[in-house]
Amino acid sequence: xxEVEQNSGPLSVPEGAIASLxxxxxxxxxxxxxxxxxxxxxxxxxxxxxxxxxxxxxGRFTAxxxxxxxxxxxxxxxxxxxxxxxxxxxxxxxxxxxxxxFGTGTRLTIIP
Amino acid sequence: xxGVTQTPRHLVMGMTNKKSLKCEQHLGHNAMYWYKQSAKKPxxxxxxxxxxxxxxxxxxxxxxxxxCPNSSHLFLHLHTLQPEDxxxxxCASSQEFKVSPTGELFFGEGSRLTVL
Numbered sequence: 001x002x003e004v005e006q007n008s009g010p011l012s013v014p015e016g017a018i019a020s021l022x023x024x025x026x027x028x029x030x031x032x033x034x035x036x037x038x039x040x041x042x043x044x045x046x047x048x049x050x051x052x053x054x055x056x057x058x059g060r061f062t063a064x065x066x067x068x069x070x071x072x073x074x075x076x077x078x079x080x081x082x083x084x085x086x087x088x089x090x091x092x093x094x095x096x097x098x099x100x101x102f103g104t105g106t107r108l109t110i111i112p
Numbered sequence: 113x114x115g116v117t118q119t120p121r122h123l124v125m126g127m128t129n130k131k132s133l134k135c136e137q138h139l140g141h142n143a144m145y146w147y148k149q150s151a152k153k154p155x156x157x158x159x160x161x162x163x164x165x166x167x168x169x170x171x172x173x174x175x176x177x178x179x180c181p182n183s184s185h186l187f188l189h190l191h192t193l194q195p196e197d198x199x200x201x202x203c204a205s206s207q208e209f210k211v212s213p214t215g216e217l218f219f220g221e222g223s224r225l226t227v228l
Binding site for chain 1: 116157168189
């Protein structure tokens with residue numbers, strides 16, 4: 001079983017719709033959860049992090065965490081073509097950078 | 113100037129060559145990392161340095177040799193690599209290693225390595 005599992009996609013979403021990206025993890029001891037965005041040919045950049053169960057909103061982005069189900073998701077509202085990228089889910093047993101474990105990423109395409 | 117700079121951006125080498133990848137961070141961070149990114153695989157952590165001391169070595173073959181002369185610079189020395197080592201090598205930095213409010217890593221744009 002992969003430590004962090006994501007659907008590789010591609011996920012195609014019409015412009016203006018909600019894009020929903022999902023991630024499951026195997027280590028029940030995981031404490032912190034991150035979403036990185038990586039444009040083609042570019043480096044990953046952090047867009048959201050979440051530590052507690054529930055929702056965390058930041059602009060058009062909402063991260064959702066359910067530790068009981070070992071599930072974390074990222075919702076992107078009012079999707080824009082500029083949101084087209086690969087989204088990497090990462091988890092950590094600690095609250096720092098002891099050892100971030102990444103998923104393979106989901107490629108998202110927003111269709112104008 | 114960008115926060116984390118990597119050179120070269122592209123490198124082609126034979127299996128018997130010796131080359132080095134260089135990373136420099138201008139963010140005043142104390143921790144630096146080497147990650148390997150291969151197609152269809154997750155980012156793999158290779159090495160971590162905290163205040164110039166290596167704190168993590170994830171069972172990386174000895175043909176990869178890291179060096180951190182100071183907290184701003186990180187090198188990855190390459191020797192007798194295999195074709196399967198072809199990948200994107202990403203350098204990253206963070207404010208601290210174990211204690212970081214956001215856990216944010218700042219990545220460079222990577223060095224694309226091809227081993228013939």
